[in-house]
Amino acid sequence: MTTADEAADGRTPAPARSTAPGPHDLPxxxxxxxxxxxxxxxxxxxxxxxxxxxGQQVVIGSRSAERAASTAAAIGHGIRGADNTIxxxxxxxxxxxxxxxxxxxxxxxxxxxxxxxxxxxxxxxLGFDKKGAYALRPEExxxxxxxxxxxxxxxxxxxxxxxxxxxxxxxxxxxxxxDVLVLGEERAATDIVQALASRLPGARGVFGxxxxxxxxxxxxVANLISVNRRYKxxxxxxxxxx
Numbered sequence: 001m002t003t004a005d006e007a008a009d010g011r012t013p014a015p016a017r018s019t020a021p022g023p024h025d026l027p028x029x030x031x032x033x034x035x036x037x038x039x040x041x042x043x044x045x046x047x048x049x050x051x052x053x054x055g056q057q058v059v060i061g062s063r064s065a066e067r068a069a070s071t072a073a074a075i076g077h078g079i080r081g082a083d084n085t086i087x088x089x090x091x092x093x094x095x096x097x098x099x100x101x102x103x104x105x106x107x108x109x110x111x112x113x114x115x116x117x118x119x120x121x122x123x124x125x126l127g128f129d130k131k132g133a134y135a136l137r138p139e140e141x142x143x144x145x146x147x148x149x150x151x152x153x154x155x156x157x158x159x160x161x162x163x164x165x166x167x168x169x170x171x172x173x174x175x176x177x178x179d180v181l182v183l184g185e186e187r188a189a190t191d192i193v194q195a196l197a198s199r200l201p202g203a204r205g206v207f208g209x210x211x212x213x214x215x216x217x218x219x220x221v222a223n224l225i226s227v228n229r230r231y232k233x234x235x236x237x238x239x240x241x242x
Contacts, residue, residue, distance in 0.1 A: 023207070026195035033057040034196070035091025037084050037106060038098035040071045043122065046168025047095060047160065050176065052077035054199045061087030088113035093192070095120045095160065096147065100136070103143055107150045115153040118189050120196075121214075122160035124221040132226055135219035142214035144183065157184035157193045158214045159205070161221055164234035175202025178236025181217050183208045206239050 034051050036044045039060025052058045052075070060075075061084040062068035068081030088094055088110045094117055098106055103123050107114070123143040125136040140146040144158035159182040167173055180197035182205050184190040194205025208217060220237075227235045 021191070026191050026198065026205070029192055029195045029199065030055060031057075032092040032192075032196070033059060033090065035059045035061060035087040035094040037061045037087060037094060037096050037110075039081070039087070040067055041097060041099070042165035042169065043160075043163070044095075044097040045071060045075060046163070046165045047097065048072075048079055049075050049077065049171075050168055050200050051196075052079045054201065056196075056199060059087045059091055061085075084110065085113055088117075091117070093118035093120065093196070095122060097122055097160075099123075100125045100143065104146060104150060107147055111151055111153070114151050116155075118155045118157060118192060119147060119151055120160065120193055121147045121156060121158050124161055124218045126222055126225075132229065133222040135215075135222050137215065141212065142218055144211050144214035144218070148185075148211055155184070155186055155189040156211065157182060157186075157189050158211060158217065159183070159193050159197060161217055162224060162237045163203075164228075164236065167234045167236075176200050176236070177202050177238075179204050179206045179239045181206055181208035181237070181239075183211055183214050183217060185210055206242060 040062045065083040072079040072081030121144040148156040197205030
């Protein structure tokens, strides 16, 4: 809108500034409680350690509350352990880090506890034979899409697929030199997950598309396993020019 003074002296009004967030404007997630289903496995333990050591409140879940409590105590940093049901109920957002074989059964059982919550699926459907790892194609298209079908009232996203569990658990490594592709249908949810990924020292969350693109993200892990075996490495992923 042109003011009276601007009209009188012929000045061109300054363009209005957009209040919409840019792609690098992410929310503060430091106060959120992060639950990890399958938190006693290598990926779950590694993520729990990294988030907790960055100051995040973390609850790790397991079918056995005793096992979860024991694992939490071993990791330290104030992490709590509980069974999967309590973990889902008491967390603000939940990471699914279970084996693919138990993925559907677990999520179906926790549908009520996960209602309204951001669910971050990092499960990779893979098979292994004498030639190495290869990608499986779930009937729903991907593990993340299966989660979205099983949890219609949750805010399902996909992320953390390409992080090496060995690197995450290695306390001698201070920074995780990798980007984290985040996929989902809702901008507010993927922004939160990107912000959470960026809480990992050295890492960065990068939007990678909608859930229909999750299959190739999950499948890429088979390629990274091949890279790691050939080069005796723990390879990650970096996106350039972003």
